[in-house]
Amino acid sequence: MKERLLKVLGEQYPQIDFLTDADLVDDSILDSLTIVGIISAISMEFGLIIPYEEIVPENFNSVDAMVNMISRLS
Numbered sequence: 001m002k003e004r005l006l007k008v009l010g011e012q013y014p015q016i017d018f019l020t021d022a023d024l025v026d027d028s029i030l031d032s033l034t035i036v037g038i039i040s041a042i043s044m045e046f047g048l049i050i051p052y053e054e055i056v057p058e059n060f061n062s063v064d065a066m067v068n069m070i071s072r073l074s
Contacts (some may be wrong), residue, residue: 002067007047009063012037018063025057035060042066048073 009018016029024030030038038060039050048070059069 001070002063004045005042005063005067005070008041009038012041022062025061029062032035038066046070046074 006018006059008034009016013034016034018024021029022026025035030040035055039055042048050069050073054069054073
């Protein structure tokens with residue numbers, strides 16, 4: 001699942017190093033518009049609807065956090 005997510009994110013956001021950046025939100029690497037795009041990409045790729053209460057910085061701060069969220073919602 002992590003490789004699949006990295007592939008999708010890498011295609012849409014090649015300027016962001018999702019592998020080494022561990023504090024994507026805390027370090028302002030991701031802004032609100034990028035997070036909306038990531039939500040859309042995850043929804044399309046994994047067939048998920050991400051509930052509003054899951055759209056918190058902790059769930060988008062790293063690829064591992066996103067994978068954990070996807071696993072919980074699957």
